[in-house]
Amino acid sequence: MGVNVVDHPLAKSLLASLRDRSTPPPLFRLLAKRLALLLCMEATRRVPLVQIEVETPLAKTTGARIAQPLVAVPVLRAGLSMLEAVTELFPDVTVGYVGLERDHATFEPSMYYSKLPALEGRAALLLDPMLATGGSAAAACSALEKAGAESVTLLSVVSAPEGIAKLQRLHPSVNIFTVSVDEGLDEHAYIIPGLGDFGDRLFGTP
Numbered sequence: 001m002g003v004n005v006v007d008h009p010l011a012k013s014l015l016a017s018l019r020d021r022s023t024p025p026p027l028f029r030l031l032a033k034r035l036a037l038l039l040c041m042e043a044t045r046r047v048p049l050v051q052i053e054v055e056t057p058l059a060k061t062t063g064a065r066i067a068q069p070l071v072a073v074p075v076l077r078a079g080l081s082m083l084e085a086v087t088e089l090f091p092d093v094t095v096g097y098v099g100l101e102r103d104h105a106t107f108e109p110s111m112y113y114s115k116l117p118a119l120e121g122r123a124a125l126l127l128d129p130m131l132a133t134g135g136s137a138a139a140a141c142s143a144l145e146k147a148g149a150e151s152v153t154l155l156s157v158v159s160a161p162e163g164i165a166k167l168q169r170l171h172p173s174v175n176i177f178t179v180s181v182d183e184g185l186d187e188h189a190y191i192i193p194g195l196g197d198f199g200d201r202l203f204g205t206p
């Protein structure tokens with residue numbers, strides 16, 4: 001479906017610090033979580049509600065609660081940085097995991113792990129901070145759709161136009177929420193200007 005750029009001033013400021021090559025892993029993790037909170041708030045703006053009765057100390061009134069628990073699926077490894085934000089905002093969320101790794105030469109993803117909860121008729125939030133060629137996100141969307149997800153919303157911190165185009169071509173119903181659409185990819189399929197290798201910076205690996 002659409003690409004939604006979350007251009008809140010706080011998101012822009014957090015992203016600038018996240019991009020900074022001198023940002024160490026502990027701060028990188030904090031910034032990533034805060035960006036995930038902002039993305040999650042925007043991406044869930046239209047989740048269905050049911051009306052409930054509430055009794056305040058003074059009167060009866062009506063309120064709302066979320067109709068059905070969401071399903072969050074972080075893509076290992078980098079998507080793990082976004083999970084805590086979602087579980088804090090939506091404690092009833094059920095969580096699945098998809099492990100995907102890009103081949104350094106072909107940039108093709110291979111799936112090395114998948115553990116998904118029941119997805120029939122459920123709305124899934126796919127968590128992966130980097131949308132580069134789009135291969136990983138497309139593979140993850142295929143897995144979620146095959147498992148019966150009613151809708152898939154991708155939360156990505158930084159996206160490349162190439163990845164957006166690929167995802168829209170292969171999975172036109174997927175909604176994308178991102179903080180930035182960057183210039184494009186370099187010859188190693190890294191996002192420019194991007195922020196480097198998200199997983200490595202998150203976990204302090206070389």
Ligand code: PRP
Pocket residue numbers: 075076077078079100101102107109128129130131132133134135136137163189197198199200
């Ligand atoms: C990164 C990132 C995405 C993928 C994006 O994962 O977290 O999953 O690359 O690239 P693509 O759009 O070209 O597929 P990576 O394969 O580096 O694994 P890691 O998170 O375990 O480091």
Ligand code: URA
Pocket residue numbers: 130132189190191192194195196197198199
């Ligand atoms: N994966 C990353 O971590 N960074 C990129 O720029 C592209 C893919």
